[in-house]
Amino acid sequence: MSGRGDSEISETGEEQRTEGAQDVEDLEDLEDVEDLEDLEDVEDLEDPDDPEYVARRARWTAAGSGALLALAGLAAAVLRVTGSAPALVPAAYAFGAGFCAFAAFLGSRGRTRRALWVLVAGVMVMAFGDQFD
Numbered sequence: 822m823s824g825r826g827d828s829e830i831s832e833t834g835e836e837q838r839t840e841g842a843q844d845v846e847d848l849e850d851l852e853d854v855e856d857l858e859d860l861e862d863v864e865d866l867e868d869p870d871d872p873e874y875v876a877r878r879a880r881w882t883a884a885g886s887g888a889l890l891a892l893a894g895l896a897a898a899v900l901r902v903t904g905s906a907p908a909l910v911p912a913a914y915a916f917g918a919g920f921c922a923f924a925a926f927l928g929s930r931g932r933t934r935r936a937l938w939v940l941v942a943g944v945m946v947m948a949f950g951d952q953f954d
Contacts, residue, residue, distance in 0.1 A: 876931070883928025883936040887921050890940060894918025894947055906954045913950015917943040 868874060898914035920943025928936035 876933075879933045880928055880931055883933045883940075884925045887923075887925025887928055887936060887940055890944060891918045891921035891925060894921055894943070897947070901954075909953045910950050913953070914947050917945075917947030917950065919943070920946060 894914050895918045898911040898918060901911040901914060920939055924936040924939035924943060927933075927939060
């Protein structure tokens with residue numbers, strides 16, 4: 822037979838029991854107050870109900886969407902300049918992209934409500950400018 826003997830199996834079982842006992846001892850060591858306070862601090866950083874976390878996420882969202890829409894507006898303006906569209910169309914895209922870039926700036930500074938309204942205005946300018954084509 823090409824298997825392990827009974828003595829080998831019992832030894833690995835004892836090793837597993839010993840490792841399990843060490844894990845229990847490690848858990849008992851975590852009952853130290855300082856260790857638990859450190860763990861609580863880590864949990865607070867990623868708490869989705871934490872107002873600071875919500876504000877940080879709102880700033881990143883406003884800044885990211887503003888930058889993305891500004892780049893899209895500039896790309897549309899460049900594409901319209903090279904085509905046969907009237908000059909008002911690429912100007913509207915560029916002006917709307919400027920609004921969106923300003924919204925990204927506002928969002929990065931924490932003015933997320935104003936950034937939202939400026940983003941809406943910038944996209945509206947781009948949409949109305951596209952109607953002149």
